[in-house]
Amino acid sequence: GQNIDQPTEMTATEGAIVQINCTYQTSGFNGLFWYQQHAGEAPTFLSYNVLDGLEEKGRFSSFLSRSKGYSYLLLKELQMKDSASYLCAGSNDYKLSFGAGTTVTVRA
C-alpha cells in the first residue's frame, strides 16, 4: 500500500471552513490527487498537486509539501452539498492509491 493517512470524520457548520489533512509515503512519489465522493456515487476529481504550494480552485484549495509528505484540502464557505467523503490519493511509481477517505458532514 501507499500508507495514506487522513482523518475518518469531520463536522462543520454551513458557511465555515474545514481543512482535511493527508500524509503519504514519499518513496516514488509523483503527485497527489483529491477526489470527492457522495454516498452511493463514484469519486469525482477535485485537484492535483505535483509542486509544493497552494492550488486554489474556487471554494476548494489544495496544498502540498513534498519534503514533508503532507497535503491538505481546504473547503471554504461550506454548503450542505459539500457533505461527502473526501479521498486523498497518491501516485507512487505511477500507481494511483487512495486513502480511506474523510467523511465531512455539514450542518445548518
Next chain:
Amino acid sequence: EAGVAQSPRYKIIEKRQSVAFWCNPISGHATLYWYQQILGQGPKLLIQFQNNGVVDDSQLPKDRFSAERLKGVDSTLKIQPAKLEDSAVYLCASSTERAGEGYEAFFGQGTRLTVV
C-alpha cells in the same frame, strides 16, 4: 464525451459462484484501473493496466480474481469462486495516461456485488 461504462450495476450471487464485471473506458484512455471499495472504506487498487499490459496487480487475490484488457480497450474482472468478503462496489476508472503524470482518473458508476 462518453464516460466510463460498467455493467452490470448490481449483482447478487451465492458464495462459491462465479461473477464477471465489464468495463468500457473513455475512448483513447491508455490507463485502466479496477478498484474494490468496501462500504465505509476508500477504493483499493486491484489492478492497473497501461494499454493491455499490467502495471500493478500486487493487491489482486490471484487465487480467485483475474482481469484482462483485450486489445487495450475493454476490460473484464472475474471472481471465481466468490467469498462473502468480496461483497463490495467494484469501480473501473480510466485516464489518458498514467496518474503520476497528472492525468485525472474518471470513474464509472461501479458494480455493487453482494455475496450471500
